[in-house]
Amino acid sequence: MSDETAIPVVQMRRPRWGDPARTAELPGAAAALAGDRQADAGVDPATITLARPAVDVDVREQISELVGPDNVSDADVVRVQHTRGYSTPDILRLRAGDADDAPDLVVYPGDHDEVVAILRLCSERRIAVVPFTGGTSVVGGLTPDRAGVAGVISLDLRRLDRVVEIDEISRMATLEAGLRGPAAEALLREKGWTIGHFPQSYEGAGIGGYAATRSAGQSSAGYGRFDEMVEGLVLATPRGTIELGTAPRSAAGPDLRQLVLGSEGVFGVITSVQLRIRPVPTTRVFDAWRFASFADGATALRRLAQDGPLPTVLRLSDEVETALNLADPAGAGSEASGPSDTGAGGEGEAGDGGSAGCLVVAGYEGGADEVARRRDAASALLTDVGGSALGDGPGEAWRTGRFAGPYLRDPLLDAGVLVETLETVAFWSRLHEVRTAVTAALTDSLTASGTPPLVMCHISHVYESGASLYFTVVAPFGDDPLEQWAAAKTAANTAIRASGASITHHHAVGRDHRDAYHDEIGPLALDALRAVKASLDPAGVCNPGILI
Numbered sequence: 271m272s273d274e275t276a277i278p279v280v281q282m283r284r285p286r287w288g289d290p291a292r293t294a295e296l297p298g299a300a301a302a303l304a305g306d307r308q309a310d311a312g313v314d315p316a317t318i319t320l321a322r323p324a325v326d327v328d329v330r331e332q333i334s335e336l337v338g339p340d341n342v343s344d345a346d347v348v349r350v351q352h353t354r355g356y357s358t359p360d361i362l363r364l365r366a367g368d369a370d371d372a373p374d375l376v377v378y379p380g381d382h383d384e385v386v387a388i389l390r391l392c393s394e395r396r397i398a399v400v401p402f403t404g405g406t407s408v409v410g411g412l413t414p415d416r417a418g419v420a421g422v423i424s425l426d427l428r429r430l431d432r433v434v435e436i437d438e439i440s441r442m443a444t445l446e447a448g449l450r451g452p453a454a455e456a457l458l459r460e461k462g463w464t465i466g467h468f469p470q471s472y473e474g475a476g477i478g479g480y481a482a483t484r485s486a487g488q489s490s491a492g493y494g495r496f497d498e499m500v501e502g503l504v505l506a507t508p509r510g511t512i513e514l515g516t517a518p519r520s521a522a523g524p525d526l527r528q529l530v531l532g533s534e535g536v537f538g539v540i541t542s543v544q545l546r547i548r549p550v551p552t553t554r555v556f557d558a559w560r561f562a563s564f565a566d567g568a569t570a571l572r573r574l575a576q577d578g579p580l581p582t583v584l585r586l587s588d589e590v591e592t593a594l595n596l597a598d599p600a601g602a603g604s605e606a607s608g609p610s611d612t613g614a615g616g617e618g619e620a621g622d623g624g625s626a627g628c629l630v631v632a633g634y635e636g637g638a639d640e641v642a643r644r645r646d647a648a649s650a651l652l653t654d655v656g657g658s659a660l661g662d663g664p665g666e667a668w669r670t671g672r673f674a675g676p677y678l679r680d681p682l683l684d685a686g687v688l689v690e691t692l693e694t695v696a697f698w699s700r701l702h703e704v705r706t707a708v709t710a711a712l713t714d715s716l717t718a719s720g721t722p723p724l725v726m727c728h729i730s731h732v733y734e735s736g737a738s739l740y741f742t743v744v745a746p747f748g749d750d751p752l753e754q755w756a757a758a759k760t761a762a763n764t765a766i767r768a769s770g771a772s773i774t775h776h777h778a779v780g781r782d783h784r785d786a787y788h789d790e791i792g793p794l795a796l797d798a799l800r801a802v803k804a805s806l807d808p809a810g811v812c813n814p815g816i817l818i
Protein backbone atom coordinates (compact mmCIF):
# COMPACT_ATOMS: atom_id res chain seq x y z
CA MET A 271 0.00 0.00 0.00
CA SER A 272 2.93 2.29 0.48
CA ASP A 273 4.56 4.16 -2.35
CA GLU A 274 7.52 5.13 -0.18
CA THR A 275 8.71 1.53 0.04
CA ALA A 276 8.60 1.26 -3.73
CA ILE A 277 11.20 4.02 -4.05
CA PRO A 278 14.81 2.83 -3.96
CA VAL A 279 17.85 4.80 -2.86
CA VAL A 280 19.06 6.55 -5.98
CA GLN A 281 22.71 7.30 -6.58
CA MET A 282 22.35 10.80 -7.96
CA ARG A 283 24.31 11.70 -11.09
CA ARG A 284 24.99 15.40 -10.82
CA PRO A 285 23.80 17.71 -12.24
CA ARG A 286 20.65 15.73 -13.07
CA TRP A 287 18.14 14.59 -10.50
CA GLY A 288 17.23 11.05 -9.57
CA ASP A 289 17.15 7.75 -11.35
CA PRO A 290 18.40 8.22 -14.95
CA ALA A 291 15.87 5.59 -16.06
CA ARG A 292 13.01 7.80 -14.85
CA THR A 293 13.04 10.87 -17.06
CA ALA A 294 10.30 13.47 -17.41
CA GLU A 295 9.08 14.99 -20.65
CA LEU A 296 9.17 18.74 -21.15
CA PRO A 297 5.81 20.06 -19.91
CA GLY A 298 3.62 21.92 -22.37
CA ALA A 299 3.72 25.15 -20.35
CA ALA A 300 7.49 25.20 -20.54
CA ALA A 301 7.48 24.98 -24.30
CA ALA A 302 5.58 28.26 -24.40
CA LEU A 303 8.05 29.89 -22.00
CA ALA A 304 11.07 28.48 -23.83
CA GLY A 305 10.05 29.66 -27.30
CA ASP A 306 12.21 28.29 -30.14
CA ARG A 307 15.24 27.51 -28.02
CA GLN A 308 17.04 24.23 -28.81
CA ALA A 309 17.12 21.83 -25.88
CA ASP A 310 20.59 21.88 -24.29
CA ALA A 311 21.59 19.49 -21.52
CA GLY A 312 24.89 21.30 -20.89
CA VAL A 313 28.34 19.84 -20.38
CA ASP A 314 28.64 16.14 -19.60
CA PRO A 315 30.09 16.13 -16.04
CA ALA A 316 32.17 13.04 -16.86
CA THR A 317 34.22 15.18 -19.28
CA ILE A 318 35.18 17.84 -16.72
CA THR A 319 38.90 17.92 -15.90
CA LEU A 320 39.81 19.33 -12.49
CA ALA A 321 42.93 20.97 -11.12
CA ARG A 322 45.20 18.60 -9.17
CA PRO A 323 44.02 18.00 -5.59
CA ALA A 324 45.46 20.55 -3.16
CA VAL A 325 45.80 18.08 -0.27
CA ASP A 326 49.39 16.96 0.47
CA VAL A 327 50.31 13.41 -0.48
CA ASP A 328 51.23 12.51 3.11
CA VAL A 329 47.77 13.58 4.32
CA ARG A 330 46.20 11.37 1.72
CA GLU A 331 48.38 8.49 2.89
CA GLN A 332 47.46 9.01 6.51
CA ILE A 333 43.77 9.08 5.63
CA SER A 334 44.22 5.93 3.55
CA GLU A 335 45.72 4.24 6.59
CA LEU A 336 42.75 5.31 8.70
CA VAL A 337 39.93 4.24 6.37
CA GLY A 338 41.62 1.85 3.92
CA PRO A 339 42.92 2.80 0.46
CA ASP A 340 39.68 1.83 -1.28
CA ASN A 341 37.80 4.41 0.74
CA VAL A 342 39.67 7.49 -0.50
CA SER A 343 39.36 8.93 -3.99
CA ASP A 344 40.74 11.89 -5.86
CA ALA A 345 39.36 10.79 -9.23
CA ASP A 346 37.89 13.74 -11.13
CA VAL A 347 34.60 11.99 -11.75
CA VAL A 348 34.17 11.27 -8.02
CA ARG A 349 35.15 14.80 -6.99
CA VAL A 350 32.71 16.27 -9.53
CA GLN A 351 29.94 14.13 -8.08
CA HIS A 352 30.62 15.73 -4.67
CA THR A 353 30.63 19.29 -6.01
CA ARG A 354 28.03 21.64 -4.50
CA GLY A 355 24.40 20.58 -4.09
CA TYR A 356 21.09 20.68 -5.94
CA SER A 357 19.97 24.30 -5.96
CA THR A 358 19.25 25.60 -9.45
CA PRO A 359 22.39 27.82 -9.37
CA ASP A 360 24.44 24.75 -8.33
CA ILE A 361 23.00 22.83 -11.27
CA LEU A 362 23.49 25.69 -13.73
CA ARG A 363 27.15 26.01 -12.78
CA LEU A 364 27.84 22.33 -13.30
CA ARG A 365 25.88 22.30 -16.55
CA ALA A 366 28.24 25.06 -17.70
CA GLY A 367 31.23 22.85 -16.86
CA ASP A 368 32.17 24.83 -13.73
CA ALA A 369 33.28 22.41 -11.00
CA ASP A 370 35.69 24.86 -9.37
CA ASP A 371 34.25 24.08 -5.94
CA ALA A 372 35.09 20.38 -6.21
CA PRO A 373 36.65 18.87 -3.07
CA ASP A 374 40.26 17.70 -3.26
CA LEU A 375 39.54 14.28 -1.81
CA VAL A 376 36.45 12.22 -1.18
CA VAL A 377 36.72 10.02 1.90
CA TYR A 378 34.34 7.25 2.98
CA PRO A 379 34.79 6.55 6.71
CA GLY A 380 33.48 3.24 8.06
CA ASP A 381 32.57 4.17 11.63
CA HIS A 382 32.39 6.90 14.25
CA ASP A 383 35.99 6.46 15.44
CA GLU A 384 37.31 6.90 11.91
CA VAL A 385 35.32 10.13 11.62
CA VAL A 386 36.85 11.47 14.84
CA ALA A 387 40.35 10.47 13.68
CA ILE A 388 39.86 12.21 10.31
CA LEU A 389 38.57 15.36 12.01
CA ARG A 390 41.60 15.39 14.33
CA LEU A 391 44.02 14.98 11.45
CA CYS A 392 42.27 17.63 9.36
CA SER A 393 42.26 20.00 12.29
CA GLU A 394 46.05 19.59 12.66
CA ARG A 395 46.59 20.10 8.93
CA ARG A 396 43.94 22.81 8.48
CA ILE A 397 41.94 20.89 5.92
CA ALA A 398 38.24 21.65 5.64
CA VAL A 399 35.83 18.76 6.14
CA VAL A 400 32.42 18.83 4.46
CA PRO A 401 30.01 16.17 5.75
CA PHE A 402 28.13 14.67 2.82
CA THR A 403 25.11 12.43 3.42
CA GLY A 404 22.87 12.61 0.34
CA GLY A 405 24.33 15.78 -1.17
CA THR A 406 20.89 17.30 -1.87
CA SER A 407 21.50 20.63 -0.12
CA VAL A 408 19.76 23.50 -1.89
CA VAL A 409 21.35 26.31 0.13
CA GLY A 410 25.07 25.99 -0.66
CA GLY A 411 25.68 23.79 2.39
CA LEU A 412 28.29 21.71 0.53
CA THR A 413 30.33 24.65 -0.77
CA PRO A 414 32.82 25.60 1.96
CA ASP A 415 34.96 28.68 2.03
CA ARG A 416 38.53 27.74 1.03
CA ALA A 417 40.08 30.88 2.53
CA GLY A 418 42.54 29.89 5.25
CA VAL A 419 42.42 26.13 4.66
CA ALA A 420 44.94 23.91 2.89
CA GLY A 421 42.36 21.81 1.09
CA VAL A 422 38.83 20.40 1.23
CA ILE A 423 37.68 16.87 1.99
CA SER A 424 34.19 15.67 1.24
CA LEU A 425 33.34 13.17 3.98
CA ASP A 426 30.83 10.89 2.31
CA LEU A 427 29.02 8.93 5.03
CA ARG A 428 27.49 6.21 2.85
CA ARG A 429 29.32 3.42 4.72
CA LEU A 430 27.66 4.43 8.01
CA ASP A 431 24.52 2.63 6.98
CA ARG A 432 23.44 0.41 9.85
CA VAL A 433 20.39 0.24 12.04
CA VAL A 434 22.27 0.02 15.33
CA GLU A 435 19.35 -0.76 17.61
CA ILE A 436 15.57 -0.84 17.74
CA ASP A 437 14.09 -0.25 21.20
CA GLU A 438 10.55 -1.44 20.59
CA ILE A 439 9.37 -0.66 24.11
CA SER A 440 10.40 3.00 23.91
CA ARG A 441 9.59 3.11 20.18
CA MET A 442 13.03 4.34 19.22
CA ALA A 443 15.63 3.33 16.66
CA THR A 444 19.30 4.24 16.53
CA LEU A 445 20.40 4.75 12.94
CA GLU A 446 23.79 5.59 11.51
CA ALA A 447 23.97 8.93 9.77
CA GLY A 448 24.79 7.73 6.28
CA LEU A 449 21.59 5.71 5.89
CA ARG A 450 19.58 7.24 3.08
CA GLY A 451 15.82 7.74 3.48
CA PRO A 452 14.47 4.73 1.54
CA ALA A 453 17.10 2.37 3.00
CA ALA A 454 16.33 3.44 6.58
CA GLU A 455 12.62 3.09 5.95
CA ALA A 456 13.00 -0.36 4.34
CA LEU A 457 15.12 -1.68 7.23
CA LEU A 458 12.63 -0.42 9.81
CA ARG A 459 9.56 -1.64 7.91
CA GLU A 460 10.95 -5.17 7.97
CA LYS A 461 10.26 -4.98 11.71
CA GLY A 462 6.92 -3.16 11.39
CA TRP A 463 8.15 0.39 12.05
CA THR A 464 8.31 3.66 10.11
CA ILE A 465 10.09 6.96 10.65
CA GLY A 466 7.38 8.83 8.74
CA HIS A 467 9.86 11.30 7.22
CA PHE A 468 9.28 11.78 3.51
CA PRO A 469 10.85 14.96 2.12
CA GLN A 470 10.60 15.30 -1.61
CA SER A 471 14.33 14.63 -1.77
CA TYR A 472 13.65 11.24 -0.13
CA GLU A 473 15.41 9.31 -2.93
CA GLY A 474 18.61 11.22 -2.33
CA ALA A 475 18.82 12.59 1.20
CA GLY A 476 19.65 10.71 4.40
CA ILE A 477 19.60 10.61 8.19
CA GLY A 478 22.66 12.78 8.89
CA GLY A 479 21.53 15.42 6.40
CA TYR A 480 17.99 15.47 7.79
CA ALA A 481 19.31 16.10 11.29
CA ALA A 482 21.94 18.64 10.22
CA THR A 483 19.36 20.72 8.32
CA ARG A 484 16.17 20.28 10.43
CA SER A 485 14.42 18.77 7.45
CA ALA A 486 10.62 18.65 7.15
CA GLY A 487 8.81 15.84 5.32
CA GLN A 488 5.47 15.83 3.56
CA SER A 489 3.84 14.03 6.50
CA SER A 490 5.01 16.58 9.06
CA ALA A 491 1.48 17.27 10.35
CA GLY A 492 1.26 13.66 11.54
CA TYR A 493 4.84 12.68 12.31
CA GLY A 494 6.46 16.05 13.01
CA ARG A 495 9.56 17.59 11.51
CA PHE A 496 12.70 15.47 11.59
CA ASP A 497 14.17 17.43 14.49
CA GLU A 498 11.04 16.69 16.52
CA MET A 499 11.65 12.96 16.06
CA VAL A 500 15.22 13.06 17.36
CA GLU A 501 15.67 11.66 20.88
CA GLY A 502 19.45 11.51 20.88
CA LEU A 503 22.51 11.85 18.68
CA VAL A 504 26.26 11.39 18.55
CA LEU A 505 28.52 14.17 17.28
CA ALA A 506 32.13 13.62 16.22
CA THR A 507 34.22 16.78 16.59
CA PRO A 508 37.92 17.53 16.12
CA ARG A 509 38.18 17.46 19.93
CA GLY A 510 36.33 14.21 20.53
CA THR A 511 32.80 12.89 20.91
CA ILE A 512 29.59 14.36 22.31
CA GLU A 513 26.70 12.00 23.07
CA LEU A 514 23.33 13.60 23.73
CA GLY A 515 19.94 12.23 24.69
CA THR A 516 19.70 10.53 28.08
CA ALA A 517 15.92 10.72 28.34
CA PRO A 518 13.00 12.10 26.31
CA ARG A 519 12.78 15.32 28.30
CA SER A 520 15.14 16.59 30.94
CA ALA A 521 15.64 19.64 33.13
CA ALA A 522 19.39 19.08 33.12
CA GLY A 523 20.36 22.41 31.60
CA PRO A 524 19.68 23.60 28.06
CA ASP A 525 18.77 20.91 25.55
CA LEU A 526 22.06 20.59 23.67
CA ARG A 527 20.47 18.31 21.08
CA GLN A 528 18.92 21.47 19.71
CA LEU A 529 22.36 23.00 19.30
CA VAL A 530 23.46 20.14 17.06
CA LEU A 531 20.21 19.82 15.09
CA GLY A 532 20.47 22.32 12.25
CA SER A 533 24.21 22.86 12.80
CA GLU A 534 25.00 21.91 9.16
CA GLY A 535 28.38 20.36 9.90
CA VAL A 536 29.99 23.42 11.48
CA PHE A 537 30.44 21.86 14.93
CA GLY A 538 31.38 18.41 13.65
CA VAL A 539 29.80 15.35 12.08
CA ILE A 540 26.64 13.66 13.35
CA THR A 541 27.45 9.95 13.12
CA SER A 542 24.25 8.43 14.52
CA VAL A 543 20.77 9.53 15.51
CA GLN A 544 18.29 8.01 17.94
CA LEU A 545 14.84 8.51 16.48
CA ARG A 546 11.26 8.10 17.60
CA ILE A 547 9.54 5.50 15.40
CA ARG A 548 5.90 4.59 14.84
CA PRO A 549 4.10 1.42 13.74
CA VAL A 550 3.66 1.14 9.96
CA PRO A 551 0.17 2.48 9.18
CA THR A 552 -2.39 -0.03 8.04
CA THR A 553 -4.79 2.51 6.55
CA ARG A 554 -4.12 5.47 4.34
CA VAL A 555 -6.57 7.79 2.62
CA PHE A 556 -5.96 11.13 0.91
CA ASP A 557 -8.88 13.54 0.47
CA ALA A 558 -8.98 16.74 -1.56
CA TRP A 559 -10.94 19.89 -0.82
CA ARG A 560 -11.51 23.11 -2.68
CA PHE A 561 -11.55 26.54 -1.05
CA ALA A 562 -12.57 29.76 -2.76
CA SER A 563 -9.35 31.56 -1.93
CA PHE A 564 -5.93 31.05 -0.38
CA ALA A 565 -7.04 33.07 2.65
CA ASP A 566 -10.03 30.77 3.20
CA GLY A 567 -7.88 27.69 2.81
CA ALA A 568 -5.27 29.07 5.22
CA THR A 569 -7.99 29.69 7.81
CA ALA A 570 -9.06 26.06 7.47
CA LEU A 571 -5.50 24.82 7.96
CA ARG A 572 -5.06 27.09 10.97
CA ARG A 573 -8.25 25.78 12.55
CA LEU A 574 -7.09 22.18 12.06
CA ALA A 575 -3.68 23.01 13.52
CA GLN A 576 -5.16 24.85 16.50
CA ASP A 577 -8.33 22.93 17.27
CA GLY A 578 -7.52 19.56 15.70
CA PRO A 579 -7.63 16.90 14.61
CA LEU A 580 -4.61 17.13 12.36
CA PRO A 581 -4.38 14.91 9.29
CA THR A 582 -1.02 13.23 8.63
CA VAL A 583 -0.44 15.28 5.47
CA LEU A 584 -1.96 18.71 5.15
CA ARG A 585 -1.28 21.18 2.38
CA LEU A 586 -2.88 24.13 0.62
CA SER A 587 -1.99 25.27 -2.91
CA ASP A 588 -2.66 28.76 -4.24
CA GLU A 589 -4.79 29.29 -7.33
CA VAL A 590 -1.96 28.93 -9.85
CA GLU A 591 -0.54 25.81 -8.27
CA THR A 592 -4.03 24.36 -7.88
CA ALA A 593 -4.81 24.70 -11.58
CA LEU A 594 -1.56 22.93 -12.43
CA ASN A 595 -2.01 20.37 -9.66
CA LEU A 596 -5.45 19.36 -10.80
CA ALA A 597 -4.15 19.12 -14.36
CA ASP A 598 -1.18 16.97 -13.35
CA PRO A 599 -0.34 16.47 -9.69
CA ALA A 600 3.16 15.18 -10.46
CA GLY A 601 4.05 18.45 -12.02
CA ALA A 602 3.10 21.16 -9.58
CA GLY A 603 3.01 21.96 -5.97
CA SER A 604 6.10 19.95 -5.39
CA GLU A 605 9.43 20.87 -3.93
CA ALA A 606 11.80 21.93 -6.67
CA SER A 607 9.30 21.24 -9.38
CA GLY A 608 7.90 23.30 -12.16
CA PRO A 609 4.58 23.47 -13.88
CA SER A 610 3.66 20.29 -15.62
CA ASP A 611 1.04 20.64 -18.14
CA THR A 612 -1.17 23.41 -19.29
CA GLY A 613 0.83 26.15 -17.63
CA ALA A 614 -0.38 29.72 -17.78
CA GLY A 615 -3.71 29.54 -19.51
CA GLY A 616 -5.50 26.46 -20.75
CA GLU A 617 -8.42 24.80 -19.09
CA GLY A 618 -7.17 25.27 -15.57
CA GLU A 619 -6.72 28.98 -16.21
CA ALA A 620 -3.51 28.98 -14.28
CA GLY A 621 -1.89 32.34 -14.16
CA ASP A 622 -5.03 34.36 -13.64
CA GLY A 623 -6.03 32.81 -10.36
CA GLY A 624 -8.99 31.39 -12.29
CA SER A 625 -11.73 28.93 -11.57
CA ALA A 626 -9.84 26.13 -9.86
CA GLY A 627 -9.93 27.80 -6.45
CA CYS A 628 -7.40 26.54 -3.94
CA LEU A 629 -6.74 22.85 -3.38
CA VAL A 630 -6.31 21.37 0.07
CA VAL A 631 -4.91 17.86 0.37
CA ALA A 632 -5.68 16.15 3.68
CA GLY A 633 -4.11 12.70 4.05
CA TYR A 634 -4.68 10.37 6.98
CA GLU A 635 -2.51 7.42 8.00
CA GLY A 636 -2.74 5.07 10.95
CA GLY A 637 -5.00 2.30 12.19
CA ALA A 638 -8.41 1.98 10.50
CA ASP A 639 -10.51 3.22 13.45
CA GLU A 640 -8.22 6.07 14.31
CA VAL A 641 -8.04 7.20 10.66
CA ALA A 642 -11.83 7.09 10.38
CA ARG A 643 -12.24 9.13 13.56
CA ARG A 644 -9.72 11.81 12.55
CA ARG A 645 -11.01 11.96 8.99
CA ASP A 646 -14.63 12.43 10.09
CA ALA A 647 -13.79 15.18 12.55
CA ALA A 648 -11.40 17.00 10.20
CA SER A 649 -13.88 16.73 7.32
CA ALA A 650 -16.61 18.24 9.51
CA LEU A 651 -14.33 21.16 10.34
CA LEU A 652 -13.28 21.65 6.70
CA THR A 653 -16.93 21.68 5.62
CA ASP A 654 -17.78 24.05 8.43
CA VAL A 655 -15.21 26.61 7.28
CA GLY A 656 -16.37 26.59 3.66
CA GLY A 657 -14.50 23.72 1.98
CA SER A 658 -16.04 21.67 -0.83
CA ALA A 659 -15.12 18.01 -0.84
CA LEU A 660 -13.51 16.80 -4.08
CA GLY A 661 -13.34 13.16 -3.00
CA ASP A 662 -10.15 11.16 -2.85
CA GLY A 663 -9.25 11.30 -6.59
CA PRO A 664 -7.09 14.46 -6.62
CA GLY A 665 -5.65 13.64 -3.18
CA GLU A 666 -4.59 10.14 -4.25
CA ALA A 667 -3.23 11.54 -7.51
CA TRP A 668 -1.13 14.01 -5.52
CA ARG A 669 0.09 11.21 -3.26
CA THR A 670 1.20 8.92 -6.08
CA GLY A 671 2.86 11.71 -8.07
CA ARG A 672 4.52 13.51 -5.20
CA PHE A 673 8.11 12.38 -5.78
CA ALA A 674 7.96 13.02 -9.53
CA GLY A 675 8.12 16.83 -9.38
CA PRO A 676 11.92 17.17 -9.10
CA TYR A 677 12.34 15.18 -12.30
CA LEU A 678 10.83 18.11 -14.22
CA ARG A 679 13.58 20.56 -13.40
CA ASP A 680 16.14 19.05 -15.80
CA PRO A 681 13.97 19.16 -18.94
CA LEU A 682 12.89 22.68 -17.99
CA LEU A 683 16.50 23.81 -17.70
CA ASP A 684 17.34 21.97 -20.95
CA ALA A 685 14.62 24.07 -22.59
CA GLY A 686 15.91 27.35 -21.18
CA VAL A 687 13.31 27.71 -18.46
CA LEU A 688 14.50 28.79 -15.04
CA VAL A 689 12.78 26.97 -12.18
CA GLU A 690 13.66 27.33 -8.52
CA THR A 691 11.99 27.15 -5.14
CA LEU A 692 12.34 28.93 -1.81
CA GLU A 693 10.56 28.75 1.49
CA THR A 694 9.93 30.58 4.74
CA VAL A 695 7.82 30.33 7.89
CA ALA A 696 5.85 32.88 9.88
CA PHE A 697 3.17 33.27 12.52
CA TRP A 698 -0.40 33.00 11.23
CA SER A 699 -1.05 36.69 11.92
CA ARG A 700 1.69 37.70 9.44
CA LEU A 701 1.37 34.91 6.90
CA HIS A 702 -0.59 36.76 4.22
CA GLU A 703 1.61 39.82 4.46
CA VAL A 704 4.68 37.62 3.99
CA ARG A 705 3.17 35.79 1.03
CA THR A 706 2.19 39.04 -0.68
CA ALA A 707 5.61 40.63 -0.09
CA VAL A 708 7.61 37.62 -1.33
CA THR A 709 5.41 37.11 -4.39
CA ALA A 710 5.76 40.80 -5.28
CA ALA A 711 9.52 40.75 -4.75
CA LEU A 712 10.00 37.76 -7.03
CA THR A 713 7.60 39.05 -9.66
CA ASP A 714 9.07 42.56 -9.71
CA SER A 715 12.66 41.38 -9.84
CA LEU A 716 12.15 38.90 -12.66
CA THR A 717 9.90 41.26 -14.59
CA ALA A 718 12.59 43.93 -14.33
CA SER A 719 15.02 41.38 -15.83
CA GLY A 720 12.65 41.15 -18.80
CA THR A 721 11.41 37.67 -17.86
CA PRO A 722 8.04 37.90 -16.08
CA PRO A 723 7.68 34.77 -13.93
CA LEU A 724 4.98 32.40 -12.84
CA VAL A 725 5.06 32.38 -9.02
CA MET A 726 3.23 29.64 -7.13
CA CYS A 727 2.87 29.20 -3.40
CA HIS A 728 1.76 26.46 -1.04
CA ILE A 729 1.55 25.74 2.67
CA SER A 730 2.70 22.25 3.60
CA HIS A 731 3.81 22.44 7.25
CA VAL A 732 1.47 23.79 9.91
CA TYR A 733 1.74 24.55 13.62
CA GLU A 734 -0.61 25.99 16.19
CA SER A 735 1.04 29.39 15.86
CA GLY A 736 2.04 29.52 12.21
CA ALA A 737 2.92 27.80 8.95
CA SER A 738 5.53 27.53 6.22
CA LEU A 739 5.17 29.18 2.81
CA TYR A 740 6.78 27.45 -0.16
CA PHE A 741 7.28 29.29 -3.45
CA THR A 742 7.98 27.82 -6.87
CA VAL A 743 9.20 30.27 -9.49
CA VAL A 744 9.29 29.64 -13.23
CA ALA A 745 10.60 32.10 -15.83
CA PRO A 746 12.31 31.99 -19.20
CA PHE A 747 16.12 32.24 -19.08
CA GLY A 748 17.42 35.79 -19.35
CA ASP A 749 20.88 36.58 -20.74
CA ASP A 750 22.51 35.39 -17.52
CA PRO A 751 20.25 33.00 -15.57
CA LEU A 752 22.62 32.95 -12.57
CA GLU A 753 22.47 36.73 -12.23
CA GLN A 754 18.75 36.74 -12.99
CA TRP A 755 18.04 34.29 -10.15
CA ALA A 756 20.55 35.90 -7.76
CA ALA A 757 18.69 39.21 -8.06
CA ALA A 758 15.30 37.56 -7.54
CA LYS A 759 16.53 35.54 -4.57
CA THR A 760 18.06 38.62 -2.93
CA ALA A 761 14.77 40.46 -3.39
CA ALA A 762 12.86 37.54 -1.86
CA ASN A 763 15.25 37.27 1.10
CA THR A 764 14.90 40.99 1.76
CA ALA A 765 11.11 40.71 1.63
CA ILE A 766 11.12 37.71 3.97
CA ARG A 767 13.18 39.49 6.58
CA ALA A 768 11.38 42.82 6.18
CA SER A 769 8.02 41.14 6.75
CA GLY A 770 9.23 39.46 9.95
CA ALA A 771 9.42 35.87 8.74
CA SER A 772 12.29 33.39 9.17
CA ILE A 773 14.77 33.00 6.33
CA THR A 774 14.10 29.26 6.19
CA HIS A 775 11.61 26.70 7.46
CA HIS A 776 13.45 23.54 6.35
CA HIS A 777 16.01 24.12 3.62
CA ALA A 778 18.48 25.44 6.23
CA VAL A 779 21.04 28.24 6.00
CA GLY A 780 24.11 26.97 4.16
CA ARG A 781 25.97 29.82 2.49
CA ASP A 782 23.03 31.18 0.56
CA HIS A 783 21.06 32.30 3.63
CA ARG A 784 23.99 33.13 5.87
CA ASP A 785 23.69 36.92 5.83
CA ALA A 786 19.93 36.83 6.28
CA TYR A 787 20.34 34.33 9.15
CA HIS A 788 22.82 36.62 10.89
CA ASP A 789 20.34 39.45 10.51
CA GLU A 790 17.62 37.20 11.95
CA ILE A 791 19.48 36.12 15.11
CA GLY A 792 21.49 39.31 15.77
CA PRO A 793 25.18 39.85 16.60
CA LEU A 794 25.18 38.59 20.19
CA ALA A 795 23.57 35.26 19.32
CA LEU A 796 26.00 34.93 16.43
CA ASP A 797 28.92 35.52 18.80
CA ALA A 798 27.62 32.76 21.05
CA LEU A 799 27.43 30.32 18.14
CA ARG A 800 30.94 31.28 17.07
CA ALA A 801 32.17 30.64 20.61
CA VAL A 802 30.69 27.13 20.50
CA LYS A 803 32.40 26.52 17.18
CA ALA A 804 35.71 27.82 18.51
CA SER A 805 35.43 25.39 21.40
CA LEU A 806 34.58 22.28 19.34
CA ASP A 807 36.49 23.16 16.17
CA PRO A 808 39.37 25.46 17.19
CA ALA A 809 41.07 25.27 13.77
CA GLY A 810 37.81 26.15 12.00
CA VAL A 811 37.91 23.19 9.61
CA CYS A 812 34.31 21.95 10.00
CA ASN A 813 32.36 23.20 6.98
CA PRO A 814 33.90 26.70 7.03
CA GLY A 815 31.74 29.47 5.64
CA ILE A 816 28.49 27.60 6.23
CA LEU A 817 25.90 28.97 8.69
CA ILE A 818 28.22 31.20 10.78
Ligand SMILES: Cc1cc2nc3c(=O)[nH]c(=O)nc-3n(C[C@H](O)[C@H](O)[C@H](O)COP(=O)(O)OP(=O)(O)OC[C@H]3O[C@@H](n4cnc5c(N)ncnc54)[C@H](O)[C@@H]3O)c2cc1C
Pocket residue numbers: 355356357400401402403404405406407408410411412427447468469470471474475476477478479480481482483484485486487488533534535536538539540541605606676776777778780813816
Ligand atom coordinates in the same frame (compact mmCIF):
# COMPACT_ATOMS: atom_id res chain seq x y z
C1 LIG B 1 14.43 18.09 -5.27
C2 LIG B 1 14.63 18.45 -3.83
C3 LIG B 1 13.57 18.34 -2.96
C4 LIG B 1 13.74 18.68 -1.60
N1 LIG B 1 12.70 18.51 -0.75
C5 LIG B 1 12.87 18.76 0.57
C6 LIG B 1 11.81 18.55 1.49
O1 LIG B 1 10.71 18.11 1.12
N2 LIG B 1 12.04 18.81 2.80
C7 LIG B 1 13.26 19.25 3.23
O2 LIG B 1 13.43 19.44 4.43
N3 LIG B 1 14.27 19.48 2.38
C8 LIG B 1 14.12 19.23 1.07
N4 LIG B 1 15.15 19.43 0.20
C9 LIG B 1 16.45 19.91 0.71
C10 LIG B 1 17.40 18.78 1.17
O3 LIG B 1 17.02 17.56 0.59
C11 LIG B 1 17.38 18.67 2.68
O4 LIG B 1 18.09 19.77 3.22
C12 LIG B 1 17.99 17.38 3.24
O5 LIG B 1 17.75 17.33 4.63
C13 LIG B 1 19.46 17.26 3.00
O6 LIG B 1 19.84 15.94 3.29
P1 LIG B 1 21.12 15.31 2.63
O7 LIG B 1 21.31 13.99 3.23
O8 LIG B 1 21.07 15.38 1.17
O9 LIG B 1 22.21 16.32 3.20
P2 LIG B 1 23.49 16.92 2.48
O10 LIG B 1 23.10 17.69 1.29
O11 LIG B 1 24.52 15.86 2.32
O12 LIG B 1 23.97 17.93 3.62
C14 LIG B 1 23.21 19.04 3.99
C15 LIG B 1 24.05 19.91 4.95
O13 LIG B 1 24.27 19.22 6.17
C16 LIG B 1 25.66 18.90 6.33
N5 LIG B 1 25.68 17.50 6.76
C17 LIG B 1 25.33 16.41 6.03
N6 LIG B 1 25.45 15.31 6.77
C18 LIG B 1 25.87 15.70 8.00
C19 LIG B 1 26.19 15.01 9.20
N7 LIG B 1 26.10 13.69 9.30
N8 LIG B 1 26.63 15.73 10.26
C20 LIG B 1 26.74 17.08 10.20
N9 LIG B 1 26.46 17.77 9.07
C21 LIG B 1 26.03 17.10 7.99
C22 LIG B 1 26.28 19.11 4.97
O14 LIG B 1 27.65 19.43 5.03
C23 LIG B 1 25.44 20.23 4.41
O15 LIG B 1 25.84 21.47 4.93
C24 LIG B 1 15.00 19.14 -1.15
C25 LIG B 1 16.07 19.22 -2.05
C26 LIG B 1 15.88 18.89 -3.37
C27 LIG B 1 17.05 18.98 -4.32
